[in-house]
Amino acid sequence: MVDNGFGQSAQRLEDRMLLRGAGSFTADLNLDCQVHMVVLRSPHGHADITAMNSAGAAAMAGVAAVLTGVDADGDGLGDIAGGDSLKNRDGSDPVTPARPVIARDRVRYVGEPVAVVVADSLA
Numbered sequence: 747m748v749d750n751g752f753g754q755s756a757q758r759l760e761d762r763m764l765l766r767g768a769g770s771f772t773a774d775l776n777l778d779c780q781v782h783m784v785v786l787r788s789p790h791g792h793a794d795i796t797a798m799n800s801a802g803a804a805a806m807a808g809v810a811a812v813l814t815g816v817d818a819d820g821d822g823l824g825d826i827a828g829g830d831s832l833k834n835r836d837g838s839d840p841v842t843p844a845r846p847v848i849a850r851d852r853v854r855y856v857g858e859p860v861a862v863v864v865a866d867s868l869a
Contacts, residue, residue: 787857788860815846
């Protein structure tokens with residue numbers, strides 16, 4: 747077999763250190779005033795969001811913020827930019843659907859962000 751890199755296994759240099767407990771992971775970092783973020787993702791492939799009440803979660807001890815699509819709109823976050831600006835075969839611009847940072851009134855795919863919780867701990 748030719749040794750040109752294509753189809754070859756890449757030698758990983760970090761494995762030995764990490765498997766022996768000598769490495770460090772970002773999850774191991776603890777900084778002053780550190781907060782944690784968890785993204786609640788949709789289990790549904792397509793669904794309308796008819797109501798969302800985040801008051802209970804926001805009132806919990808240690809929770810710094812609960813953000814929804816309405817909050818993202820209010821903060822002016824807008825949509826996630828699309829990919830390449832390729833033209834259609836006829837030269838027209840392609841249709842690029844809105845991709846909100848956090849779903850507003852509808853989720854369009856499994857795993858789409860629905861809410862974000864920022865708190866003192868992951869618990």
